[in-house]
Amino acid sequence: MSVYTDIPYVTPPADYQFHLGTFLADAYERYGPVFRSTYFEQDVLYMIGPEANRFVLVSNRQKFSNDKGWSSIFSVSDMFGRGLLTMDGTEHSQSRKMMNPAFTVNYMNHYLPLMNRVIRDYTGYWAEVGEIDIYEEARKITFEIAAQAFAGLRSETEIAQFRELFLRILMTPRVVEPDEDFETFTREQAVKLRQLQGELHTLLLPKIEERRKNPTNDLFGLLVQARDDQGNAMPDEQLTAHANILLVAGHETSTSFISWLLYLLVQHPDYLERVLAEQDALLLPDSEPTLEDIKRMKVLDNALKETERLYPPIPNGPRGLVEDIEFNGYHIPAGTLVFYAIAASHMIGSIFPQPTQFDPDRFAAPREEDKKSPYALVGFGGGPRMCIGLNFAQIEMKALLSHLLRRYRFDLVPGQEIAQFYAATGRPLNGIRFQVSKRA
Numbered sequence: 089m090s091v092y093t094d095i096p097y098v099t100p101p102a103d104y105q106f107h108l109g110t111f112l113a114d115a116y117e118r119y120g121p122v123f124r125s126t127y128f129e130q131d132v133l134y135m136i137g138p139e140a141n142r143f144v145l146v147s148n149r150q151k152f153s154n155d156k157g158w159s160s161i162f163s164v165s166d167m168f169g170r171g172l173l174t175m176d177g178t179e180h181s182q183s184r185k186m187m188n189p190a191f192t193v194n195y196m197n198h199y200l201p202l203m204n205r206v207i208r209d210y211t212g213y214w215a216e217v218g219e220i221d222i223y224e225e226a227r228k229i230t231f232e233i234a235a236q237a238f239a240g241l242r243s244e245t246e247i248a249q250f251r252e253l254f255l256r257i258l259m260t261p262r263v264v265e266p267d268e269d270f271e272t273f274t275r276e277q278a279v280k281l282r283q284l285q286g287e288l289h290t291l292l293l294p295k296i297e298e299r300r301k302n303p304t305n306d307l308f309g310l311l312v313q314a315r316d317d318q319g320n321a322m323p324d325e326q327l328t329a330h331a332n333i334l335l336v337a338g339h340e341t342s343t344s345f346i347s348w349l350l351y352l353l354v355q356h357p358d359y360l361e362r363v364l365a366e367q368d369a370l371l372l373p374d375s376e377p378t379l380e381d382i383k384r385m386k387v388l389d390n391a392l393k394e395t396e397r398l399y400p401p402i403p404n405g406p407r408g409l410v411e412d413i414e415f416n417g418y419h420i421p422a423g424t425l426v427f428y429a430i431a432a433s434h435m436i437g438s439i440f441p442q443p444t445q446f447d448p449d450r451f452a453a454p455r456e457e458d459k460k461s462p463y464a465l466v467g468f469g470g471g472p473r474m475c476i477g478l479n480f481a482q483i484e485m486k487a488l489l490s491h492l493l494r495r496y497r498f499d500l501v502p503g504q505e506i507a508q509f510y511a512a513t514g515r516p517l518n519g520i521r522f523q524v525s526k527r528a
């Protein structure tokens with residue numbers, strides 16, 4: 089058994105945040121499924137490929153802490169409190185059990201009318217505007233849907249206030265403190281953050297009170313009524329932290345995903361034709377998709393999977409190791425910061441041939457490349473901690489694309505520099521601009 093320091097160290101190129109997946113997949117070909125590197129000036133251990141993903145997400149998952157991953161490198165708990173993404177152990181499994189019923193496919197019938205309404209309100213005028221940045225526009229839509237669905241906010245003023253507070257929290261810069269070797273918040277910033285969190289909490293408290301008096305069956309209502317195995321309700325702080333984390337995890341990721349999905353379809357007109365044929369067969373031009381329609385959109389489904397593979401909004405799943413492990417002949421000590429590498433796993437040529445090519449049919453029978461290698465496609469994570477918002481996100485994205493593609497024609501505005509940039513999440517760095525006209 090080799091020791092930790094024997095694990096190869098791979099120096100990232102200066103522009104690695106622009107081609108994280110291919111850079112790491114090349115290193116995987118040279119060094120195998122485990123190597124050390126640096127991300128955001130912090131030492132990390134990459135674990136790559138289906139076996140590594142299964143090891144982290146399923147077979148040895150108790151030895152990996154989400155909180156020591158997400159909160160140590162990206163300060164998620166400092167910014168938004170402890171929600172599902174950053175909990176561990178029993179605290180996590182109890183909360184997840186309480187929330188699961190609000191995220192099943194069939195429960196999506198509760199959210200679909202809201203999604204359709206927000207989509208229609210925000211996109212109805214696009215042909216008149218003529219040019220849009222899909223990243224900017226999709227963010228407005230996903231934020232509004234998430235604020236209404238997860239935090240019960242209704243009025244424009246409340247949602248605007250909420251968005252403003254969120255942005256101020258997300259924009260609080262982290263620095264490298266003299267006594268630390270990684271980025272963190274200064275004491276002053278920590279005080280400011282607590283104040284902003286207090287304001288978020290104050291905004292949500294009346295929503296909690298309303299739901300205590302008059303139970304509702306939206307997600308926030310279900311959380312307010314939920315009881316753990318001992319019959320205890322969640323404290324207010326816990327309820328707001330959950331709502332905040334759902335909003336953070338839920339809108340940024342979908343915004344980036346929608347932008348790349350539209351971009352890829354417009355760049356591949358032959359496949360777009362097939363998506364349009366499917367839409368026209370299922371729906372009239374002005375009708376709104378039902379859950380049953382959405383479940384039947386198989387051609388669009390495969391385009392979603394290919395977008396997940398090529399542009400996963402979360403490039404790595406960070407974990408703090410809480411027990412020593414042995415992996416691939418190495419002894420890895422507790423305390424190591426591990427990334428299970430999502431974007432890189434998707435670029436392994438022996439699993440996904442010609443991995444940089446857009447080819448949604450790789451997911452159709454008989455090829456089904458993802459099914460032949462379980463845990464190779466992990467854009468939504470995997471195992472018991474797989475993204476709880478998977479159904480919500482997929483239905484929201486398919487409803488939006490269905491709405492847009494049946495009504496509009498999209499052409500890329502020429503001369504733009506289009507690039508994916510990865511930090512904690514990925515996004516098209518300069519947005520993606522389209523000319524929009526009514527579909528003939």
Ligand code: HEM
Binds near residue numbers: 401
């Ligand atoms: C395209 C959209 C989305 C993508 C690509 C995505 C991706 C992911 C990934 C990769 C994970 C696992 C992270 C890890 O293992 O460390 C995750 C977890 C999570 N996601 Fe999503 N997500 C999306 C949408 C959403 C939505 C809409 C919600 C809102 C409900 C959401 C809420 C969460 C939560 C709460 C977790 C933590 C689950 C747990 O640990 O039990 N996500 N997501």
